Amino acid sequence: MESKITNYSVPTEYQSELGKMNILGFWIFIAAEIILFATLFALYGVYHDRIGDGPAGPEVFVIKDVVIQTVLLLTSSFTCGYVITSMRRGNVKGAIVWIAITLLFGLGFLVMEINEFIHYVNAGLAIQTSAFGSSLLTLLGTHGAHVTFGLFWGIILAIQLAQRGITAFTASKVHIWSIYWHFLDVVWIFVFTFVYLGGLM
Amino acid sequence: MDIKWDQILIIEEPIMFWTFIGLIVSSIGLVAGLTYFKKWGWLWREWLTSTDAKKVGIMYIVLAIVMLVRGGIDALMMKYQTAVPENTFLSSQHFNEVFSAHGTIMIFFMAMPILFGIMNLVVPLQIGARDVAFPKLNLLGFWITTAAAVLYNIAFLVGGSPDAGWTSYFPLAGKEFTPGIGNNYYYVALQISGFGSMIIAINFMVTILKMRAPGMGLFKMPMFTWTTLITCLIMIIAFPIFTIALLAGMLDRVFGSHFFTVADGGLDMMWANLFWLWAHPEVYIVVLPAFGIISEVVATFSKKRLYGYHSMVWAVIVISVFSLLVWVHHFYTMGVGPTVNSVFSITTLAIAVPTGIKLFNWLFTMRKGRIAFEQPMLWALGFIPTFLIGGVTGVMLGMASADFQYHNTLFLVAHFHYTLVGGVVYAVFAAIYYWWPKFFGFKLNHKLGNWHFWLFNVGFNLSFFPLFFLGLDGAARRMYTYSAETGFGPLYMLSFIGTLLIAAGVVFFVINMVYSSLKEKRITDRDVWGTGRTLEWLVPTPVPAYNFAVIPKVEALDEVWHRKETGKALAFDEKEIKDIHMPSHSGLPFYMFVAFFISGFLFVWEFQALAIASLALPFLGMAINSFTSYDEGYYIPAKEVIETERKGGGEQQWKAK
Ligand code: HEM
Ligand SMILES: [Cu+2]
Numbered sequence: 003m004e005s006k007i008t009n010y011s012v013p014t015e016y017q018s019e020l021g022k023m024n025i026l027g028f029w030i031f032i033a034a035e036i037i038l039f040a041t042l043f044a045l046y047g048v049y050h051d052r053i054g055d056g057p058a059g060p061e062v063f064v065i066k067d068v069v070i071q072t073v074l075l076l077t078s079s080f081t082c083g084y085v086i087t088s089m090r091r092g093n094v095k096g097a098i099v100w101i102a103i104t105l106l107f108g109l110g111f112l113v114m115e116i117n118e119f120i121h122y123v124n125a126g127l128a129i130q131t132s133a134f135g136s137s138l139l140t141l142l143g144t145h146g147a148h149v150t151f152g153l154f155w156g157i158i159l160a161i162q163l164a165q166r167g168i169t170a171f172t173a174s175k176v177h178i179w180s181i182y183w184h185f186l187d188v189v190w191i192f193v194f195t196f197v198y199l200g201g202l203m
Numbered sequence: 204m205d206i207k208w209d210q211i212l213i214i215e216e217p218i219m220f221w222t223f224i225g226l227i228v229s230s231i232g233l234v235a236g237l238t239y240f241k242k243w244g245w246l247w248r249e250w251l252t253s254t255d256a257k258k259v260g261i262m263y264i265v266l267a268i269v270m271l272v273r274g275g276i277d278a279l280m281m282k283y284q285t286a287v288p289e290n291t292f293l294s295s296q297h298f299n300e301v302f303s304a305h306g307t308i309m310i311f312f313m314a315m316p317i318l319f320g321i322m323n324l325v326v327p328l329q330i331g332a333r334d335v336a337f338p339k340l341n342l343l344g345f346w347i348t349t350a351a352a353v354l355y356n357i358a359f360l361v362g363g364s365p366d367a368g369w370t371s372y373f374p375l376a377g378k379e380f381t382p383g384i385g386n387n388y389y390y391v392a393l394q395i396s397g398f399g400s401m402i403i404a405i406n407f408m409v410t411i412l413k414m415r416a417p418g419m420g421l422f423k424m425p426m427f428t429w430t431t432l433i434t435c436l437i438m439i440i441a442f443p444i445f446t447i448a449l450l451a452g453m454l455d456r457v458f459g460s461h462f463f464t465v466a467d468g469g470l471d472m473m474w475a476n477l478f479w480l481w482a483h484p485e486v487y488i489v490v491l492p493a494f495g496i497i498s499e500v501v502a503t504f505s506k507k508r509l510y511g512y513h514s515m516v517w518a519v520i521v522i523s524v525f526s527l528l529v530w531v532h533h534f535y536t537m538g539v540g541p542t543v544n545s546v547f548s549i550t551t552l553a554i555a556v557p558t559g560i561k562l563f564n565w566l567f568t569m570r571k572g573r574i575a576f577e578q579p580m581l582w583a584l585g586f587i588p589t590f591l592i593g594g595v596t597g598v599m600l601g602m603a604s605a606d607f608q609y610h611n612t613l614f615l616v617a618h619f620h621y622t623l624v625g626g627v628v629y630a631v632f633a634a635i636y637y638w639w640p641k642f643f644g645f646k647l648n649h650k651l652g653n654w655h656f657w658l659f660n661v662g663f664n665l666s667f668f669p670l671f672f673l674g675l676d677g678a679a680r681r682m683y684t685y686s687a688e689t690g691f692g693p694l695y696m697l698s699f700i701g702t703l704l705i706a707a708g709v710v711f712f713v714i715n716m717v718y719s720s721l722k723e724k725r726i727t728d729r730d731v732w733g734t735g736r737t738l739e740w741l742v743p744t745p746v747p748a749y750n751f752a753v754i755p756k757v758e759a760l761d762e763v764w765h766r767k768e769t770g771k772a773l774a775f776d777e778k779e780i781k782d783i784h785m786p787s788h789s790g791l792p793f794y795m796f797v798a799f800f801i802s803g804f805l806f807v808w809e810f811q812a813l814a815i816a817s818l819a820l821p822f823l824g825m826a827i828n829s830f831t832s833y834d835e836g837y838y839i840p841a842k843e844v845i846e847t848e849r850k851g852g853g854e855q856q857w858k859a860k
Contacts, residue, residue, distance in 0.1 A: 023336045027409045030439060034401060038443035041477070045451070045462070052468030054461065129460045133468030136460035140451065154822070158829050171833070 013090060021174030028178045032185055039189050042144060043196060046137045050201070054132030059201035062125045064118070068198050071114045072190065075149075078107030079187040082180050089176055094167050097176065101160045104183065108153050115146050138197065145193060148186050155179055218280075218297075223360055252788040254338035255748055257642060259345050260323030264635075266349055267317035270308050273356065275709060277305035279702060282666075286699035288687040298683035299366040300359065300385075306369030307389065311396050312352040314489045314627050319344070319403050321634050322431050322492065324642060326407060328739035329425045331416025331757065333750045336409040338786040339828075344402035346796035351396035354803045358388040362807065365389040368681065370478060371452070373463035373471040378456050387807040390453035395799050397442050397449070404438035407431055416738070418757035422516070425737040425761075426502075426509060429516050430495030433523045437484045437491070440527065445481035448474060457809050472537065479530035487526040490622065491519060493630030494561055497583050499737065500633045501565050504580035505572025506734050508761060511564040518557035525554040535603045536610045544603035551601035558594050562587065577732065578652040582633035585660050589625030593618060596671070611681075614674025617667045624663060632659075632712070640731040644745040645723040651715035655708050662704025669694040669701075727850065729773055736761040741773060747847045749783040749839055751775075777845050782838040791831070795824045 050059065081104045088096030119139070122128070129139045159176050166172055237243050250258055280301050284293040293301065327335055335341050358364045363385030367376035371389050374380055411432045415424070424432075451462035452474065461469040502509040509515065531539060531547035565587060574580065596618040600606050609615055632655075640646045670678075673694050678685065685691050730740040740763045742750055753775040759765035766773065798820035805814035 023409050023413050026413060027336065027405050030405050030408055031401075034405075034439050034443045037440060038446060041444050041447040045447070045473070048470065048473065049462075049468060052470075054467035056467075129454065129458060131461075131467070133461045133464075133470070136451070136454065136462050136469075140454065140460070151822070154826070155829075158826055162830065166833070175829075 018170035018174065021170050021177075024174050025178060025181075028181060032181065035185065039141075039144070039192075042137070042141045043192065046141050046197065049133040049137040050197075052133040054134070056131035056135055057125060057127050059134070059138070059197075062122055062127050063198055063201055064121065065198060065202065067114060067118060068194065071111050071118075072194050074107050074111040074114070075187055075190050078104045078111070079184050081107065082183045085176060086180055089168055089173055092168055094163055097168070098160050098163050101156050101163075101176075105153055105156045108149055108156075108183075112146060112149055112153070115142065115149075118142075141193065141197070145186065145189055148189075152179070152183055152186060155182070219360065226360075247790075248788065251793055252342070252790050254342050254786045254789060256323045256327055256335045256338065256341060257746060257748075259341050260320040261642070262345055263316045263320030263323060263348070266345075266352060267313050267320060270312040270316070270352060270356075271709070274305050274308040274313055275706060277301045277308070279706060281305065282699040282702040284683060285685070285695050287696065288689070288692050289684055293683060295683045296366065299368075299681070300364035302681055303365050303368050303371075303389075304355075304359065307355065307365070307393070308352075309623075310369060310485070310489070311393060312348075312355065314623070314631075315396075315400065316348055316352075317631050318434075318489060318492045318627075319348070319400075321496070321631070321638070322403070322407060325634075325638060325739060326410065326428055326431050327414075328641075328742060328746065328750060329428045329737050330411060330414060330419060331738050331751060331755050332410065332414040333754075333783065334414075334786065335406055336414060337406050339789050339792065340402055341406050342789060343792040343795055344399045344406065346792040347402065347799055348396055348399035350796045350799040350803065351392045351394075351399065354395065354800055354807070355388055355392035358385060358392075358807075362388070370482070371474075372478075373452070373455075373474040374465050376452070376456075376474075377464055377471075378459075379464070384807055384809060387453065387456055387809065390449045390456065391803045391806045394446065394449045394453065395803050397446050398799075400438055400442055404435040404442070408435045408439070411435075416751075416755050416757050419762075422513070423757060423760045423762075425495075426498035426512070426515060427492065427495035430491040430498075430519055433519045434488050434491045437488050437523050437526060441481045441484035441488070444477055445485075448477035448481065451477075453806065457806060457814075458811065472534075475534050475537065476530070479533045480527075483530045483533065484526045486619075486622070487522055490626050491522070493586075493627045494519065496630040496634045496637075497565060497586055498568075500579045500583045500637050501568050502761075503637070503732060503734050503736055504575045504577055504583070505569045506575070507568055507572040508736075508764075509564070510567035510570075511560075512760065514560055515564055518560045521557045522554060525550060525557070529554060532601055532603070532606070535606045541603075548601060548603040552598060555594060555598050555601070562591060562594070575732075575734070577636075578647065578649065578656070579633045579637035581653075581656045582629050582636065585656065586625065586629040586633065589621055589629060589660075589663070593621030593623075593625050596621065609674060611679060612674035613670040613678045613680055616680050617670035617674060620667045620670075624667075632656075637732075638739070640726060640744065641739060642745055643720075644725050644727065645719060646726070646731070647715050647719045648723055651711055651718060655711040655715060657708075658704050658711060659708030662701045662706075662708055664701070666698050666701025666705060669698050673698075730763065730767075736764040738762055741766075743848055743850065747844075749785065749844065752783075752844050752848050753779045775848060777848070780841050780844050780848070782841050783844060784836055784838055786836045787834050791824055791828055794827075795821055798824055 081100055085097050085100040085104060088100055119142075122135075122139070127135045127138075129136050156179060159172075159179055162172055163176065237246060250262060253259065280293060281298065284290050284298060323335070323341065327333070363383055365371065365386045365388050367381055367386055367389070371386070376386055376389070411424070411428060451460070454460040455462050455464060455469075461467040463469050463471050463474045465471060498509050498515060528550045529547055531543060532551045535544050535547075565583075576584075596614070600609055600615060600618055636647055636652060673691055676689075676691070678689070678691050685695075727744050729742065729744055731744060732740075738755060738757075739746075741755060742752075755762065763773075802814065802817040802820055805817050808814075
């Protein structure tokens with residue numbers, strides 16, 4: 003498991019049997035996550051105009067901030083790709099640096115999202131306000147919680163890369179984390195399209 | 204927070220008080236016994252931290268049997284209460300709590316864990332694997348399920364039992380109509396148990412897809428393995444919906460959101476939709492493995508190949524798709540309108556077709572077979588007519604217009620007990636009698652087994668068949684009492700007597716396990732029943748930790764039967780045996796049990812900030828796991844393997860019978 007990579011005809015992360023199974027298992031997990039988010043989107047779809055006595059979406063959305071958030075997260079997905087490229091080249095330092103950059107963008111996204119939440123609460127839209135508020139903030143919050151989890155996960159993997167270098171096993175771990183990170187990006191694109199753009203139309 | 208602190212310990216009622224005392228005494232007894240016999244170390248090393256799928260499986264089954272007893276006591280209390288009109292044994296509130304606990308516990312902490320246990324024991328053996336794909340994750344799944352079970356089960360003493368039914372419909376289940384914290388247990392405990400189910404689903408999907416012995420194509424897999432695979436698929440699709448439903452329900456109750464409230468834009472029917480979008484597939488999650496078990500047992504004891512294997516597989520696949528398309532049949536009466544009702548009526552009736560195919564296939568398997576009336580076969584034979592009644596009444600309920608008559612009467616209660624007990628529980632008993640000797644090296648006693656079967660079978664029908672008539676006469680479900688003028692009394696009484704017989708049957712089952720452990724003849728034959736067909740009958744009895752000394756090469760469906768027919772030896776060639784790699788034990792899953800329990804408890808008790816902060820506990824466990832996942836496991840030396848193989852029925856000669 004711990005042996006260094008010698009065979010470059012197969013991508014690093016697929017070189018151990020365990021690595022392969024982990025990756026398949028993780029894809030199945032992602033399938034479940036897709037259904038999880040689909041359910042949240044469905045709830046939002048039903049509740050988006052059930053605003054009770056609270057404000058409606060367009061009254062509180064700050065599109066400029068949301069666009070910045072989107073750019074931050076998309077860029078982080080892009081830099082995350084470089085993590086894998088460096089890893090396949092056997093460049094530990096490169097991989098760690100790219101992880102750090104990715105996480106910084108992720109952190110930027112998260113800080114802005116927290117700001118966004120504070121803004122909503124100040125504007126009179128909390129999870130207790132209306133079904134719209136509940137479903138919006140739960141959808142965003144679930145995504146945000148996933149990003150937070152991804153941040154810690156990335157840090158932990160960077161430490162392990164520093165400790166152990168690129169082995170078939172560490173490579174499959176980093177690969178799995180990168181699938182997760184890209185997945186969060188895809189979810190965000192849907193959030194951006196349906197929640198914010200959809201809300202403005 | 205509106206917690207009344209004087210209600211923390213609910214022991215004013217005598218039943219509660221004595222249960223509480225009983226629990227304390229038996230816990231002290233258990234701790235004292237373990238200390239006296241110096242068994243703590245053994246328990247910790249050999250069981251609680253074991254990553255051996257077989258041990259995890261047995262722990263699941265032990266948990267499930269304890270829960271079967273708990274849920275069974277609930278059932279007895281309900282039946283005693285309704286045995287005569289205007290009974291005052293239970294108050295209406297207490298009755299609500301008891302039927303809610305009964306349903307929830309039986310589905311989540313009895314049926315699912317016991318099936319997970321059987322999967323853990325049997326699937327790796329049936330596919331010729333030494334282990335599951337993720338042994339440590341597997342143990343984690345067990346501990347998470349246990350955390351949920353413990354959390355749910357303390358509710359009735361600490362804080363109050365959930366009382367809105369296992370369906371927990373809003374708005375009844377919301378804060379407005381069910382204040383206090385009791386009902387929070389439902390959302391939090393089931394959320395935790397859902398994580399456990401997801402772990403099982405992922406683990407077994409990967410195990411089955413990736414770890415089959417060479418030569419075993421998908422269509423050479425035994426039926427039980429097939430049904431496990433499809434069950435896992437349904438779990439992956441259905442459980443996330445429930446996760447969100449439970450999250451939203453919890454947020455509504457604990458954090459004051461408005462998903463299912465009547466005010467401020469919430470929709471109470473949204474809960475019903477999300478719940479049944481999960482819960483209808485859920486009934487197939489529990490019944491498909493049961494189908495698999497029955498298929499194995501019927502083929503083995505009819506000494507014939509399973510009739511229509513391919514059509515069986517396709518029936519299961521079709522059921523898995525249809526199971527996602529029928530959820531509205533649970534609320535035809537709640538105003539969705541005739542068009543929608545008609546559509547769901549049709550899908551519901553359609554799902555009976557693949558189910559019927561399966562029944563016919565079992566019958567054709569038995570036709571002209573030489574049937575051996577061993578214990579497992581008895582249960583399978585009991586299963587077929589019982590489940591048939593369940594299915595036929597399901598079709599009756601499926602007709603939307605007729606359902607207005609049956610809905611939420613005891614007719615419905617009888618239907619789903621004929622499917623869940625007559626289907627799942629019968630199959631589980633068949634499985635326990637069938638595979639028990641493989642793992643423990645002795646059969647369960649035949650005579651006691653007969654008592655178990657006949658008491659249970661007669662008791663079950665006596666208990667539930669009258670409910671069809673009561674239901675048609677208009678007896679509603681979940682009523683804590685009724686007046687004598689209704690004339691329901693005699694049938695209710697009959698039903699209560701039936702329940703006593705069921706309980707007596709279960710007592711015989713427990714006695715049987717104890718008696719057989721002490722008295723039954725030890726066996727080492729690999730093919731315990733002499734007519735085994737699938738790979739589990741190729742390994743020594745009792746199954747060694749490593750399962751297969753040499754991974755077998757598979758040529759046929761029913762590989763072991765095939766080997767017997769072609770006169771191949773069953774013992775492995777000793778020259779081929781090498782050192783065998785095994786996964787290390789791990790204490791981390793137990794830590795996660797504690798972490799989930801604490802965190803869950805804080806959510807139930809609405810310590811909002813503290814609860815959210817406590818989520819760090821399970822995440823800490825995950826981080827530690829990530830750093831320690833480089834453990835290499837250990838090896839069992841080849842010499843030891845050879846010795847075990849020689850002891851475990853190595854000499855048994857094989858003949859086709
Ligand atoms: C032959 C196929 C089946 C059909 C057509 C069918 C049909 C139905 C229908 C229409 C209902 C709703 C009735 C009402 O609420 O008025 C129902 C309820 C139910 N069925 Fe079935 N069913 C079938 C098989 C099963 C199986 C295999 C199981 C479980 C293993 C099962 C478990 C249940 C449960 C648990 C409920 C209702 C629970 C509740 O309301 O608390 N059914 N079934
Ligand atoms: Cu259903």
